[in-house]
Amino acid sequence: MTTSDKQLVFGLDSFGDVPDDLATDAPVSYEQALQQIVTEAKLADQVGVDVLALGEHHRPEYAISSPETVLAAIAAVTDRIKLSSGVTVLSSDDPVRVYERFATLDALSNGRAQIMLGRGSFTESFPLFGYDLENYDELFEEKTALFNKLLAGGTIDWEGKFTQKLTDVQVYPKLADHQLETYIGVGGTPDSIIRAAYYDFPVILAIIGGDPARFKPYVELYQRASAQFNHPAKPLGMHSHGVIADSAEEAYEIAWKYLRRSMDRIGSDRGWAKMTKERFDFEVKQGSYYVGTPEHVARKIADKMTKVGVKRFDFIYGAGGQTAPVREKTIQLYGTQVIPRVKELLKSGEYHYE
Amino acid sequence: MSTTMNKPVIGILGAGKLGTTLARLSTQAGYPTLIASSKPASKIALAVSVLAPGAQAVTAAELTSQAQIVILALPLGKYQTISRQGLAGKLVLDAMNYWWEVDGKENIFSTPTHSSSELIQEFLGESTVVKAFNHMGYHDLDAEVGQGKDGQRKAIAIAGDDAATVRQAAQLVTDFGFDPVILPSLADGIMLEPGSPLFGADQPKAQLQEMLAAFPESKLGKEISTSNQDS
Numbered sequence: 001m002t003t004s005d006k007q008l009v010f011g012l013d014s015f016g017d018v019p020d021d022l023a024t025d026a027p028v029s030y031e032q033a034l035q036q037i038v039t040e041a042k043l044a045d046q047v048g049v050d051v052l053a054l055g056e057h058h059r060p061e062y063a064i065s066s067p068e069t070v071l072a073a074i075a076a077v078t079d080r081i082k083l084s085s086g087v088t089v090l091s092s093d094d095p096v097r098v099y100e101r102f103a104t105l106d107a108l109s110n111g112r113a114q115i116m117l118g119r120g121s122f123t124e125s126f127p128l129f130g131y132d133l134e135n136y137d138e139l140f141e142e143k144t145a146l147f148n149k150l151l152a153g154g155t156i157d158w159e160g161k162f163t164q165k166l167t168d169v170q171v172y173p174k175l176a177d178h179q180l181e182t183y184i185g186v187g188g189t190p191d192s193i194i195r196a197a198y199y200d201f202p203v204i205l206a207i208i209g210g211d212p213a214r215f216k217p218y219v220e221l222y223q224r225a226s227a228q229f230n231h232p233a234k235p236l237g238m239h240s241h242g243v244i245a246d247s248a249e250e251a252y253e254i255a256w257k258y259l260r261r262s263m264d265r266i267g268s269d270r271g272w273a274k275m276t277k278e279r280f281d282f283e284v285k286q287g288s289y290y291v292g293t294p295e296h297v298a299r300k301i302a303d304k305m306t307k308v309g310v311k312r313f314d315f316i317y318g319a320g321g322q323t324a325p326v327r328e329k330t331i332q333l334y335g336t337q338v339i340p341r342v343k344e345l346l347k348s349g350e351y352h353y354e
Numbered sequence: 355m356s357t358t359m360n361k362p363v364i365g366i367l368g369a370g371k372l373g374t375t376l377a378r379l380s381t382q383a384g385y386p387t388l389i390a391s392s393k394p395a396s397k398i399a400l401a402v403s404v405l406a407p408g409a410q411a412v413t414a415a416e417l418t419s420q421a422q423i424v425i426l427a428l429p430l431g432k433y434q435t436i437s438r439q440g441l442a443g444k445l446v447l448d449a450m451n452y453w454w455e456v457d458g459k460e461n462i463f464s465t466p467t468h469s470s471s472e473l474i475q476e477f478l479g480e481s482t483v484v485k486a487f488n489h490m491g492y493h494d495l496d497a498e499v500g501q502g503k504d505g506q507r508k509a510i511a512i513a514g515d516d517a518a519t520v521r522q523a524a525q526l527v528t529d530f531g532f533d534p535v536i537l538p539s540l541a542d543g544i545m546l547e548p549g550s551p552l553f554g555a556d557q558p559k560a561q562l563q564e565m566l567a568a569f570p571e572s573k574l575g576k577e578i579s580t581s582n583q584d585s
Contacts, residue, residue, distance in 0.1 A: 133455075190401035194401060221401060
């Protein structure tokens with residue numbers, strides 16, 4: 001089976017990790033980290049990446065708490081690349097304000113805005129903005145419903161439990177001639193897949209560990225749920241971590257130093273033991289890390305996209321304080337070599353990855 | 355698939371990532387399997403049919419009345435929603451862990467001298483609680499099941515106080531596709547909780563036993579020993 005280029009989407013994702021300074025090995029300032037993202041977005045635009053997705057976090061190791069503000073700066077210096085959040089933690093935000101901000105971004109970027117909604121894997125935003133974790137599921141459920149109404153762009157009437165009552169109101173700015181492109185980011189909760197299918201939002205699967213093929217049943221679940229709600233299923237996507245370098249050894253060393261550090265830091269907050277070398281090597285070889293030369297990474301992406309059954313792949317770059325030159329190298333190789341090669345491999349169907 | 359004749363009915367409370375994974379392992383092992391969540395059965399039926407084919411989506415009340423062994427796979431913070439009466443007299447396997455993102459910033463469920471499974475045992479006074487399936491990540495449970503022969507398979511540690519029910523739990527772990535490693539008491543289950551070097555362990559039996567032997571030297575191990583001296 002072959003896949004046409006046109007249906008495929010290749011993205012770059014960042015959580016806004018603060019890079020380490022090349023000379024001192026200490027984190028650069030938040031100011032520098034944010035400006036670095038803008039530099040990288042320009043590069044991604046030039047090398048032909050389809051979409052850049054920036055996450056929302058409220059933790060010391062990440063500089064981006066307000067992705068759409070960064071995306072607006074990027075809109076001014078890029079021409080083609082789509083500008084997305086990844087994810088917007090809708091549960092702890094006001095859906096009307098979120099919609100207004102992304103509608104603004106869309107206008108400023110000539111229709112290049114996307115939004116990815118999610119419950120978020122971190123929940124720091126709940127106490128920060130005055131929400132109770134007790135209502136974790138209900139908040140997301142209700143706010144997604146309101147956001148879905150806003151997307152239609154007309155007059156809104158709304159009454160909810162956690163949100164404002166709206167009677168016969170309009171929200172501005174209006175989008176010119178299309179709806180805001182909206183995705184749902186899902187980490188593997190079955191209910192989230194079904195909810196996305198209900199609203200007919202395409203899904204991006206966060207596959208950050210283990211054998212990616214284990215997510216295949218979620219693709220089937222999305223398709224069957226879409227059929228149950230009487231609409232054709234949208235294509236799904238996946239996002240995963242990686243490092244691309246000229247040599248396999250260099251990519252491995254960078255990933256071992258930085259990606260592992262980032263995973264251990266997140267894991268220790270949850271009480272997980274540190275990652276063993278055995279586990280790390282499993283992730284690089286068979287699992288969810290895309291680490292190596294452009295050819296190796298392209299083969300692995302083609303293989304895993306096929307095994308999971310997705311049409312979009314987002315490469316999470318720069319995890320855990322990778323320095324600016326290392327981050328830019330990954331972007332350069334991803335755009336100029338990996339993306340064209342994955343398209344070629346998927347088109348021919350003739351590739352081999354163990 | 356082996357026969358379901360004479361096998362006890364397994365009930366899984368919780369239909370999220372862990373619950374659907376355990377339901378899949380249970381049906382694969384040939385156990386009649388029921389699964390329920392806080393939602394009506396119709397709301398989880400589709401996900402269960404795709405993610406754990408063969409398992410039956412039911413209400414929590416139906417589950418507690420029909421299942422002989424119940425596995426807890428709901429968020430730990432919701433434990434008070436479990437029906438104590440419904441589970442009276444049953445073997446209950448506790449696979450839950452404190453997870454701050456959903457259970458709150460403060461771990462109010464366990465201390466170095468009191469594991470969260472002991473809290474569950476106190477709450478479910480008329481059930482027999484055994485800690486099992488908590489230390490391995492749900493995606494590893496899925497990937498590792500039945501890999502290799504006995505002795506090379508990945509191990510699941512079990513902690514309980516009653517020898518007969520621990521044996522039953524060990525049989526279930528074996529049938530699901532893992533090698534059981536039995537800890538002396540329910541209280542020892544603290545060694546499998548978040549913060550322990552064993553939390554997340556995806557190892558064969560011999561390595562898991564080595565990790566248990568080395569546990570007193572770990573940070574949590576030392577905290578426990580200090581707390582015991584203080585009390």
